[in-house]
Amino acid sequence: MASTPEDEVLHRIGNGVSWITLNRPGAMNAVTPDQRERVIALLAEASADPGVRAVVITATGKGFCAGADLRGAPATGERIAGDVARMIRLGAQRLITAVLDCEKPVIAAVNGTAAGIGAHLALACDLVIAAEPARFIEVFVRRGLVPDGAGAYLLPRLVGPQKAKELMFFGDAVPAAEAERLGLVNKVVPAEALEDTAREWAERLAQGPTRALALTKQLVNASLEGDRATALAAEATAQELNMTTADANEGVASFVERRTPKYLGR
Numbered sequence: 001m002a003s004t005p006e007d008e009v010l011h012r013i014g015n016g017v018s019w020i021t022l023n024r025p026g027a028m029n030a031v032t033p034d035q036r037e038r039v040i041a042l043l044a045e046a047s048a049d050p051g052v053r054a055v056v057i058t059a060t061g062k063g064f065c066a067g068a069d070l071r072g073a074p075a076t077g078e079r080i081a082g083d084v085a086r087m088i089r090l091g092a093q094r095l096i097t098a099v100l101d102c103e104k105p106v107i108a109a110v111n112g113t114a115a116g117i118g119a120h121l122a123l124a125c126d127l128v129i130a131a132e133p134a135r136f137i138e139v140f141v142r143r144g145l146v147p148d149g150a151g152a153y154l155l156p157r158l159v160g161p162q163k164a165k166e167l168m169f170f171g172d173a174v175p176a177a178e179a180e181r182l183g184l185v186n187k188v189v190p191a192e193a194l195e196d197t198a199r200e201w202a203e204r205l206a207q208g209p210t211r212a213l214a215l216t217k218q219l220v221n222a223s224l225e226g227d228r229a230t231a232l233a234a235e236a237t238a239q240e241l242n243m244t245t246a247d248a249n250e251g252v253a254s255f256v257e258r259r260t261p262k263y264l265g266r
Helices: 033-048 083-090 092-101 117-123 139-143 151-159 161-170 176-182 191-206 210-223 228-242 246-256
Strands: 009-014 017-022 054-059 063-065 106-110 113-115 127-131 135-137 173-175 187-189
Touching: 009 033, 017 033, 017 191, 033 054, 033 092, 054 063, 054 191, 063 117, 083 092, 092 117, 106 117, 106 191, 113 117, 117 135, 117 151, 127 176, 127 191, 135 176, 139 161, 151 161, 173 176, 176 187, 187 191, 210 228, 210 246
Parallel strands: 017 054, 054 106, 063 113, 106 127, 113 135, 127 187
Antiparallel strands: 009 017, 135 173
16 A cells, blocks of 8 residues: 555644654655655644644654655656756745744754755754764765755855855765754754653743744844844834734733743744
8 A cells, every 4th residue: 555645744743742753764754745745734734723832843763854755856858947946946945945934943853864955954943953873964965966955045054154065065974963063953862862852842842932932933034134224123023023912911921920921822
């Protein structure tokens, strides 16, 4: 019996956290178009669902994501001008954009190798937790390819242009500990502690002021694009919007009343 997108991307919601799990361990979770579309849809659902207040993206087996599954790609001789650009725009770029634009904080729990678009899927997340065996590989140069899936956008913002070029020019595997030192990863944990650590972080976020977190995510992401005046104007607007939320009122009231706030995500 053929597998379905629901089999290849597992999904569950618990304690306000949407868990999205790539599930093709035999292929090191190389992502297919069907998987990609399901992940994009689940991220959109997370944004719209008030019951979801954080997201975790992880995978089964020894690999987080070995890149794009190219087995269904057309042969070189069958392409015409514009085909590749359209494929990248509608495929890898949409996947990464879905993570960046998700209105809930997204955690990557990287269990193993993250290569190519798999590395970029992890690095697009707001927080990255890696198991000790995990490694990150800008594999494109090994295949004579240009990085896609927003890699040349994400990496310089995380490690600076010189280091980004080194990673992309050589395509060497970066172990989890080195990735943490470079700033690609927030935390490295033993493999057996990965899920529990991701759950702890995600549930902590899920108990937070959801709209404030969404606006903070937007501010940080946008700050890398514009000038100071634009960033400060966006900050003031975000604060104005956030002060209309119940959670902002609760946060202020709890401070005045010297008690722990109870945020509801709205």
